[in-house]
Amino acid sequence: MIRFEQVSKRFRRQTVLKGIDLVIERGHRVALVGSNGAGKTTLIRCLLGEYVCQGKVRVDDLDPREHRREVLGKIGFVPQLPPPLKMPVGQLIQFASGVCGADPRRMEAVATRLGLDAKAFRHQPFVKLSGGQKQKLLISIALGRDTELLVMDEPAANLDPDARHIFFELLAERQEQVAMLISSHRLDEVAALVNRVIEMDQGLVVLDDRVADLVDLTSRLRCRLVLTRADDAFARAVTPWGLRSADQGITWDGWVAGADRLRFLGLLSRYAALLDSIRLDAARGPELAEVRYA
Numbered sequence: 001m002i003r004f005e006q007v008s009k010r011f012r013r014q015t016v017l018k019g020i021d022l023v024i025e026r027g028h029r030v031a032l033v034g035s036n037g038a039g040k041t042t043l044i045r046c047l048l049g050e051y052v053c054q055g056k057v058r059v060d061d062l063d064p065r066e067h068r069r070e071v072l073g074k075i076g077f078v079p080q081l082p083p084p085l086k087m088p089v090g091q092l093i094q095f096a097s098g099v100c101g102a103d104p105r106r107m108e109a110v111a112t113r114l115g116l117d118a119k120a121f122r123h124q125p126f127v128k129l130s131g132g133q134k135q136k137l138l139i140s141i142a143l144g145r146d147t148e149l150l151v152m153d154e155p156a157a158n159l160d161p162d163a164r165h166i167f168f169e170l171l172a173e174r175q176e177q178v179a180m181l182i183s184s185h186r187l188d189e190v191a192a193l194v195n196r197v198i199e200m201d202q203g204l205v206v207l208d209d210r211v212a213d214l215v216d217l218t219s220r221l222r223c224r225l226v227l228t229r230a231d232d233a234f235a236r237a238v239t240p241w242g243l244r245s246a247d248q249g250i251t252w253d254g255w256v257a258g259a260d261r262l263r264f265l266g267l268l269s270r271y272a273a274l275l276d277s278i279r280l281d282a283a284r285g286p287e288l289a290e291v292r293y294a
């Protein structure tokens with residue numbers, strides 16, 4: 001589906017991509033990871049046909065520079081930085097759906113699931129939305145249509161825990177039909193979403209691994225944490241995750257998206273000295289349905 005053959009890219013004196021060879025097929029969910037400046041965004045821009053590069057880039061055998069419209073029609077794209085668009089939200093949805101022949105109501109429905117009432121914001125210029133609202137709208141535009149390829153540059157970075165969970169559900173609904181390329185500078189952000197990890201460093205692919213594909217993207221974990229003592233910093237860290245304490249900060253209860261478990265445990269590791277016990281249980285059957293629609 002996607003093929004990079006000896007792809008190199010230079011900006012003046014700096015060589016940013018140094019002969020990348022990759023093949024990504026339908027059903028592959030790829031985490032493209034690497035430190036800042038590794039070349040992830042540049043590789044994505046070559047894939048989208050935004051940059052001229054050396055070597056060969058193909059999307060379903062099409063060159064993205066020569067067949068830009070056709071290639072972009074196949075790709076749902078969520079950029080790392082929201083474009084500074086002055087266009088009102090309603091017009092943006094109409095425009096985006098028009099370009100790819102999609103139904104704008106589908107994009108609005110995805111936005112609603114993510115917790116953004118696109119209709120209420122229809123006269124608001126896109127630039128005046130909050131960071132999280134922009135991200136939700138861009139995800140809605142990318143996922144609210146039929147695509148074969150989803151390319152997302154740090155897509156969940158600005159989302160609150162509930163929206164992240166819905167986002168994982170939306171991806172789960174599409175995982176069989178599409179190829180996904182999710183860029184992030186932190187593997188724990190995206191590890192549970194993917195079945196392949198590609199790591200870049202200084203313009204090279206330094207690791208390309210298939211990984212176990214066992215996490216159910218729609219799962220939720222019931223969480224109970226008990227601390228040895230109450231702590232303000234801990235409270236500030238877990239409250240945005242929706243955890244609540246009924247006994248002045250000793251016992252904390254809540255729900256964590258299954259796909260977020262690694263990130264959540266990463267957060268807890270910072271407070272290891274405070275933790276008396278951690279319990280995470282997967283919600284099943286009716287309990288899961290109850291949480292999802294609560």
Ligand SMILES: Nc1ncnc2c1ncn2[C@@H]1O[C@H](COP(=O)(O)OP(=O)(O)OP(=O)(O)O)[C@@H](O)[C@H]1O
Nearest residue numbers: 011016034035036037038039040041042043184185
């Ligand atoms: N348009 C440009 N002109 C000149 N240099 C650029 C340009 N775009 C990127 N670079 C350089 O290319 C290198 C790779 O950048 P890129 O944005 O691809 O990295 P990245 O892996 O996506 O990083 P991050 O995780 O910080 O987003 C960096 O050193 C950057 O300074």
